[in-house]
Amino acid sequence: MIVHQIQVGNMQNFSYIVEDEDTSESIVIDPSWDLIELEMVIKENSLKIKYIVNTHHHFDHTLGNEAMVESTKASIIQHENSELKHDIAVKDGDVIEFGNSKLKVLHTPGHSKDSICLIGDGKIFSGDTLFVGNCGRIDLPGGSAKELYHSLFDVLYSLDDNLILYPGHNYGHKETSTIGQEKITNMVLQKRTEQQFLDMMG
Known part of the structure; x- marks a missing residue:
């Protein structure tokens, strides 16, 4: 699995x-803002886009959906809790297949009700559930510190430490990390009770 990580827009997506x-069958995760950059990667590598996958419904992760569908004829995949237009609904444990590659869907609400992470081939695409050094905000509609606590500690914390973390925004001191590294250095992944987490998140 080859990952093309492209920073787009003024929100460091x-x-x-x-x-x-x-x-060469591929998926696009969270197409947004500078679609010309994505189109160039697709063209230069002669890729066939099978799916567009959104890690959640927020506009800065879905802005490019329609244009991408137009240029690639790909189907849009979102979590079943999403209220945005999509072709295929997925739930926790489902598997997205393209070519000989597979990514498993983990439902990780907290930042939003429909937040998902994608895991496979030693990689995790975490959307806005987990960043390098932080996590997604919980003060937007559908956000919940309690749900995020359980997504972080019941789901992500138990994953393989060697998984390479590909976040939804470039908010950290580097563009990728590992689950193990985040357990050591990320303040939101330090072991604490649910109440302590809620207090920290305000």
Whole structure:
């Protein structure tokens, strides 16, 4: 699996093109803002886009959906809790296949009701659930510190430490990390009770 990580727009978003090495069939994760950058990667690598996958419904992660559909004819995948227009609804544990590659869906609400992470081939695409050094905000509609606590500690904390973390925004001191590194250095992943987490998140 080849990951093309592309920073777009003025909110430091990351869009991703994830390429199956054997077949060049690929998915686009969170197309937004500078779509010309994504189109260039697709063209230069002769990629066939099978799906557009949104990690959640917020506009800065879905802005490019329609234009991407127009240029690639790909289907849009979102979590079943999303109220945005999509072709395929997924839930926790579902698997997205493209070429010979697979990414498993983890439902990780907290930043939003429909937040998902995608995991496979030693990688995790965490959207706005977990950043390098921080996590997504919980003060937007559908946000919940309690749900985020359980997503972080019941789901992400138990994952393989070696998983490479590809976040939804470039908000950290570097563009990628690992789950293990975040357990050591990320303040939101320090072991604490649910109440302590809620107090910290305000």
